[in-house]
Amino acid sequence: MYRSFTIRNFRCFQDLTLRPLERVNLIAGMNNLGKTALLEALFLHLGPNNPDLALRLDAFRGIEHLGLNPEEMWGWLFSDKRIDETIELSSLNEANERRLLRIRLVEPEEGGGVAEGRRATAPAKAEGWGTTAGGPRELRLEYQDSSGQTGVSRALITSEGTKVERARLAQLPLGVFLSPRARFPKEDAERFSNLERVGRGGQVLATAQLVEPRLRRLAVLVTSGVPMINGDIGIGVLVPVPLLGEGMGRLLSILLAIASAPGGKVLIDEIENGLHHSVMVDIWKAIGEAARRSETQVFATTHSWECIRGAHKAFAATGTYDFRLHRLERVKGQIQAGTYDREALEGALKAELEVR
Template identity: 35%
Template structure:
């Protein structure tokens, strides 16, 4: 299991420095535009990956930026740093409760410029020495023509370093990074999860007999839904839903709300004992079903022992979340509002009592 208790961000995007603590099972992140809601989710996603510097690039893809060339990736790295100050490293520090106890880990992200550190990187064997790429890449690192973006992971006094090396024509990861300590899935506000990928995730849940639970929750959106199955469309596997018509239909044709909730619940099922991060969770849902959507998310997260982080702009979404958890046996919702004060962003947290008071008094908590 993995359960974030504390998280600190330094020099990352909107954040000069930010500390958040006392997370719950379900965590709702709110705040005005450009307050850093998505950036907080991205920081958690990068930290959860532990050893993979390529996750930084993936966060730009979540925002709809298709970084197709090494040059565009190199340029995007500058945007990672607060005020574009690449002389100071990004630091992501987390305290995570696991089945083996509490773990403290720190990730540092930086662009290497010092000759000594570049020599240290170039001394590592990237390819078999008999390949033509090796001397070319080593020469570009030593001469400063290559950009070396380094992720260092510190835990229990041990530091391990992983490099993303970008030249004019290539992108290289070295050394190979291990699997992350726990599963983390990010559902972006823009774009969509490929249908074939969603079908693959559902197939994994089918093997664990979690599919029936997901189908029962999806009836919140489509009461006529009888079954979901993986069928081929144009030679590719995608999800189909049986709603009592002559033939099953691709899930994508049964409405945005059904597709959105299926992605969330499938992700929670696959990320068992891990983390799911959802940007702009309200998108695709009619307000009238939002309370039951929250109940479904809460039940699925508890059953799969998953911690959920979600951002929203919607006051109705906040109210529905609060009311949904009040009606549950366990109120395990926390709300965190990000607020910009001058150059800094601060976090204000709400538990059951303070959120209830704020909603009744019509205070602005978004």
Template identity: 30%
Template sequence: MAKDNFRNPMFREHQQVAIKSINNEIDTLEKMVIQGDILPDIESALGRLQGIINRAKASHLVGVEQKTVFHHDIEAHFSKLLISNYKRLQNLSISKLSRINLFTGINNSGKTTLLEAIYLLCRQNDFLGLLEVIRRRGKMAEDRINPEWFIEQIPPDIEISGQFNNADSLVRIKHYEEENSRIDKSHYLESVDISSHYATTSLKSLTRIFKGRDRETQAVRIKMLCPSVFSSPFFLNEPHRYAQFYYKSVRSKSLPKIIAFIREKVVGTLEDIRLADEMQRFLVTDSIFKETLDLSGYGEGLQRIFFISLLFASAQNGIILIDEFENAIHTELLAQFAGLIDELSKLFNTQVFLTSHSKECIDAFVKHKPQINDLSACALVENEERIVAREFTGKAFRRLVEAGNVDLRRAK
């Protein structure tokens, strides 16, 4: 089973302790006179360490440029998308994109699938992007992934393209069984081949998946289009990820803005929300309580507003994807929260893609937006057994909303 829990803080701490222990033991050996009869034991230990280094290089591309982005400052985000083949989305073209993009449709119309496709395009030839989408959709923890289950979940022949920062981008993903005599076939399952292209740069990665041992990834380098963050109320909740978002919000000085919004709009007695490092829990200082309270003791709506708002600092000059935006948030708060989303997206130069089932949510963005040209709306509808996009610019959709009781979800 692939061990991709290196992002878990407890796992990283355990690694550091183990490495420190090894160094301490080496220090002890250096002070001793080494007898010839124990040299084989030392060489055996050296071989095991070298094996760890080799696996790390194969699996995580140590020593090569990985997970860098093409641009740290961008003039434009996505201006068009083409989902040629991803799950039930076939040749889905979307060309009216803005800074904030609303997608709606009936159940099983492909809204979450569309967000996944955009995320994969952002991640380019990074295998971990595909892993992230599949395991979180399946609510599978990083260290619990069954490689055979994972392979079964990979859609066939993925192809997604678009225009980002005024340049063409593309990603193709396929998985197959290699005919390579050098592969240990007793553990080998399949390979995942990812080809990506952006502007004038083409990249590839090949990841071999094994049962009972770590996977191996081969690539010259891994590059992403931009920072990208995907949030869904239906994905596995992982507190350590929000810890990363929290610290970036602290460094960017956007956290006080988020706290002020929650205090003004949600809980008037709330004074602060802080992360307890040792437990990865968020603790709330509330003037009506003597002691801090766990954030989980407050309503889901407050928690969702807080966690969504934290995402923006981690997606500066990039993309945020929010599934079922209105989930757990009271309808009276939607327009006000839409205002905060608008403000944060400007502050961090972030393009936002969000899905919603709620007419109130869609109308909240339309009615709130002072700069309506920064908004686009799109309904995913089924037409002759395929999903197509009914697109509206913010200005056009506002006219429809103001003209009458228009429900984008029912577009034909």
């Protein structure tokens, strides 16, 4: 489990450290302070040999790259688009072991084409190949950890498209990113099937009933070749979960992601979306229990005061207050994080101080 996480020169962050981290971490702050960017940094750090993740981040934000311009595809990963600088993402765990990922946009090494890459599905040719324009065309990911393991991965722009080379690394903890804009019912169905296979589907059902009390059971049905979770609400026919409301789909995605990432990390953007404030305490209790059961670390963002209060009440009612609130704020032009433990958050909520 991460105890601290540091970001340098990524998106809107010059130098930011979150510490101490807990089993469940909630990130708050005003608009445009980088709550989503913080989750993105964690996501990249969890896949240090997967350059494709950099493009997935833009897809989560609704940005589509029709051309293959390296600066447009990758330049905005860098703080203020300063592509000559190096992004550094580093973590320390409970044993004080460090994992470091450096990301650079560089000129390919001479003769350094990607030996075993793949062509991107993007239909466009790389921009600039019909001109004398130069500039960096390779996104390079350089990884090292305290065990001495190192690896360099690359995404390279060529005249044929984007090619990727991934370093061989020992098994890394799984990271799951849940965006409020993108849903993946097929992935949810697969995760639920895996739980049912080992007799744990009932754990998800009990929590889902907080949002839909009529729910009797959940089942995976295949329609037109596509598997999807359906719910029995007593009307004589099973209903696809997406038709049971945003809150139901959101909650199931969260619980299934946690269960599918034992020892890993689940990153949830705008966790309160679709969830009514009246059930937030019970939902946070369920998230905490699921995270402990799977030994999964959770990072989530919110704009909601009710969500923060619900989380505090839920974890305060347990024997282990394994929760922290991290509030982002801008100080002298730089984004910093203030961390609230149980006592500090209790006092802030009682005094009705702004912690969102």
